[in-house]
Amino acid sequence: MRLKTLARACATLALIAAGAAPALATPDKPVIALANAYFGNTWRHQMVDAFKEAAEKAKAEGKIADYIILNGDGTVAQQNSQIAELILKKVDAIAVDAASETAVNGIIEKACKAGIKVVSFDSIASAPCNWQLNFDFKGYKREQAEWVLKKIGGKGNVIVVRGVKGSAPDADMYSAQEAVLKNYPDVKVVATVYGQATASVAQSAVANALPSLPHVDAVLGQGGSDDTGIAQAFDQYGGEYAKKMPVIEGGGSSNFIQWWTKQREANNYSTISMNTTPGIGGAAFWLAYELVKGANPPKLMIMPVATVTDENLKDFSSLPAGVIVSPSYSQQWVQDNLIKAKAGN
Structure with a gap:
């Protein structure tokens, strides 16, 4: 309300x-x-x-x-x-x-x-x-999902975080992710939640799901600032994720890119960010x-x-907090x- x-x-x-x-x-x-x-x-x-x-x-x-x-x-x-x-x-x-x-x-x-x-x-x-x-939406989400699933060796447990409920982009991106997932029979979707492309909503949705889930290897998101909320949920959960985070799709949030930079420096963390x-x-x-x-x-x-990779991450790591790469x-x-x-x- x-x-x-x-x-x-x-x-x-x-x-x-x-x-x-x-x-x-x-x-x-x-x-x-x-x-x-x-x-x-x-x-x-x-x-x-x-x-x-x-x-x-x-x-x-x-x-x-x-x-x-x-x-x-x-x-x-x-x-x-x-x-x-x-x-x-x-x-x-x-x-x-x-x-x-x-x-x-x-x-x-x-x-x-x-x-x-x-x-x-x-x-x-x-x-x-x-x-x-x-x-x-379908093209770049297919590309990003392929990268992530190959990164985890084509097997493991995945959370899908959808975007703004009822919107055309959510439908397009989700259908693209589903199409890619069908090609990876050893990848299991253990939870699907809505993040509304918003950090706080995505964080709450993932945090509520984590206690009942097996180990999560990757998270497929939809962009906006949901990537930041997803990362924060795993940070706060801690435990097995304290040293090894799942591969979280970046959605262009500068806060996520800053988090990724710190994770890379500490644990050689690797992912990819693509965003509208x-x-x-x-x-x-x-x-x-x-x-x-x-x-x-x-x-x-x-x-x-916009695409951010391990190779050009440093070009974006000094962006101010709270913005989307654009x-x-x-x-x-x-x-x-x-x-x-x-x-x-």
């Missing part, structure tokens, strides 16, 4: 900050909006910050009249209501981090019919009229802007992921890599 209250409060504050009554759009200066279904983890906070940074830059340069940011509590009902509100405000474009791949399609179609450009990203929607800016980049919020803003200005990119565009994406980057890069997308 606290999380929902916080999300609603953040939504209200964001709307006020961006202007509850946005400046009127003109053909030269559009109003761009963000409808973010969920605001309960570090990744989403950083994504919203990236959108806001790009929007502030565009506004300062006179490219847009205004922008609106609405953050939700994770429910379809609230996001439908938010998008309906944005339609009434007659914004020019909406970037949607969706609560569901299908359940928000109806309101998105209404937005499209009203002449609004819609881009769904990260957690995409499947409405035919909207552009999708996605990650190859919250900087996509900035890319989504610039893509929405370019669509309003007449760009015609592919309907589906794929963003790169580049920022400029208007020029979007023009060069999304608008113009039609082949293969």
